[in-house]
Amino acid sequence: MSNIDPKTVSSFGDEWARFDQEALSDEEHAYLFDTYFHIFPWETLPEEAQGFDMGCGSGRWAMMVAPKVAKLTCIDPSPEALAVARRKLAHTSNAVFVNSGVSDQPLPLDSQDFGYSLGVLHHIPDTTAALRDCVRMLKPGAPFLVYLYYRFDNRPLWFALVWRASDIMRRGICRMPSWMKSIVTDAIAAAVYLPLARLALLGEKLGRNVDRWLLSSYRKTSFYTMRTDSRDRFGTPLEQRFTRSEVMAMMQEVGLEGIRFSDRFPFWCAVGHKIQTQQ
Structure with a gap:
């Protein structure tokens, strides 16, 4: 191939x-x-x-x-x-x-x-x-x-800087053995994705515009989807x-x-x- x-x-x-x-x-x-x-x-x-x-x-x-x-x-x-x-x-x-x-x-x-x-x-x-x-x-x-x-061309500078920090993590996590990669990305989903997504959901219910909040796009998704995307985001060796x-x-x-x-x-x-x- x-x-x-x-x-x-x-x-x-x-x-x-x-x-x-x-x-x-x-x-x-x-x-x-x-x-x-x-x-x-x-x-x-x-x-x-x-x-x-x-x-x-x-x-x-x-x-x-x-x-x-x-x-x-x-x-x-x-x-x-x-x-x-x-x-x-x-x-x-x-x-x-x-x-x-x-x-x-x-x-x-x-x-x-x-x-x-x-x-x-x-x-x-x-x-x-x-x-x-x-x-x-x-x-x-x-x-x-x-x-x-x-x-992140439609995002503020701070958003891109947060991503740069996360990408440093990705470069290390993606080299891990499969079992360890799964444990780490599940932990990221639980510690980062879930609380920020649920915070955005709460903010939306309170009438706030949460479109620019970190991980607000996951506010209507399940923890399973967050785990899937965490594995995708941090476990993949090559991304552009x-x-x-x-x-x-x-x-x-x-x-x-x-x-x-x-x-x-x-x-x-x-x-x-x-x-x-x-x-």
């Missing part, structure tokens, strides 16, 4: 085996799905739409997408993650599973009616190349939804971050147009359509 970081792939395989999302309630699953997909143009898809989930992980998004389309190809370089996705979508007859990296052409060029990749391409060495390889599989005019970690303008430029460079950004967390989530005239 090309354009992958083996240690990061292994880390995610371990993460999704541990957090297979079985403990996620249907209500929270729908809420999280909407945070990403509320900008996706479902109405533009053809009746028998076929598309792909690049970096499907546990299959948590594929479970929600598959019933809406004719065929969904779930692609992931981790056999462990793909095994979890297979199990979760065992009841689904229109899901296909491919163990492949993004840059290994897992699907024919110009063949797909839609695609999405959420929280994946920033964990790949060459994000622009990975995005281009996704777009190459789309039919002209097809939509592509992507979520990339943001570089981008400003909104960088994401826009990258999407345009690889042949997407009509780009629309979500105006709410998580940042940056955006959708664009493959240029009609692109060959």
